[in-house]
Amino acid sequence: MFQNLKRLGGDSLLYALMNVGTKIIAFIMVPIYTYLLTKSEFGVVDIIDRWTSALTFLVILGTDSALAFYYFEKKDEQSRRTYIQNVMNIRLLMVGCLLLITVIAGPLFANDLLKSEHGSYLLYLSIAILLLDTIAALVLTVLRYEFKTLRVVILTVLKMLLVAVLSYFFLTRIIQSAEGILYARIISGGLIVLLIAKPVIKYLSFKFDRNILKDLLKYGLPLVPASLAFWVILNSSSFFLASMKSLDEVGIYGVATKFATLITLITSGIQMAWRPYSMSLKDKPNHKEIFSKVYLIILLMGTTGVLFVATIMPYVFLILEQSYYSAYQYVALLSAATFLNFYYLIISVGIFFMKKTKIISYAFAGAAVINVILNIILIPSYSIWGVVASYLISYLAAIIYIFVKSQKLYYIPVSLWKMSALFFVMLAGTIGIVYVQEHALSPLYIVLAWVVYVATVGITRVDKDLRGTRNHETN
Known part of the structure; x- marks a missing residue:
């Protein structure tokens, strides 16, 4: 068991370092972009990014989760290769269809959407980026499944x-507009594809296997609505804020979300390592005990991290202009929602093991509906706090539903009440810390929030669960 946990920890650390590196580069480039681009040109880049993000969900069609399952289910190299080739074919076909749609429909809306006479051309460039990223992403995914972590990290950075x-x-030097960034992305994507040319050629076949195609789509298609629901949850709030309040508040919310995503410096590494790790672990004799410990370890890391974020944010935001300072108060609760967005992958092993992926789609489709309704109700009265509440509540509803369903399908011996106690005490502590900071109360109240949280860890005896061994089929 120790060796399995050591592998997860080692791979997670490398992926975490990778994400730290890429996010640091991204943060460094933001002020450079704002210096070299006008606000409207920067807006074009943002729209292209959101557009490409939505198309990526359609291209993948849930085949990432399907491939993760069948790659580890199939033990021979040829079967695995055939599945990978069919996934590549599906994704390339989708890119081709999206290109055709863009060519036909793009001229009808692109110029108005991007406020540019070359709007359609910019969309064509985005499809070229999508094609190169599609090819590279699949190869890097397979390298992850082969536990070639260092190579994945190097290529990504x-x-x-x-x-x-x-x-x-x-x-x-050449073109001071959004086109310059798109050209850079195309060249970069092309160079990466050249570096992985050998496996790319290996996985190109342009032949579909009907049975494999059926397996992949049956497993993966039910996850597409969930992916689109994610997109709605993550992006709709900004549009509601802009229409119901002002762009100034959208800017404050945008700064808060950028800092909230810093928690992914930790979670994204685990996320990338988790799928191949969990799938390879399911045949181990003591795998349920390992899963139960991982559930608790990651929850402890997440809840402690959110409380830490709440405690330090006012000091971190001193480095920003004063006009953005108020954004600090939203960061911790947004971080809690970001953590839930990651944590559902950890506690849903039963759903993926039993191929019941429709549950994920149901959960996040419902969460998207809840998010939209709460935004409409709460934003007029509570502005950004309404957004934060809708974001957190919708994810919380989804993860509770997913956990209960996963446990029914494939029971993991972990206590729901202990997990709930840890999370909700952290949530109450976070709200309390922000209240203390906003009203300039004594810092001792912040210490009290931490004491209550640590006491909860002790009362629930989580440490005993992490040390002990128990029967796999009992509470």
């Missing part, structure tokens, strides 16, 4: 560096 350097070059 290299791509980000190439995009940053080439973007700066294009913007300062």
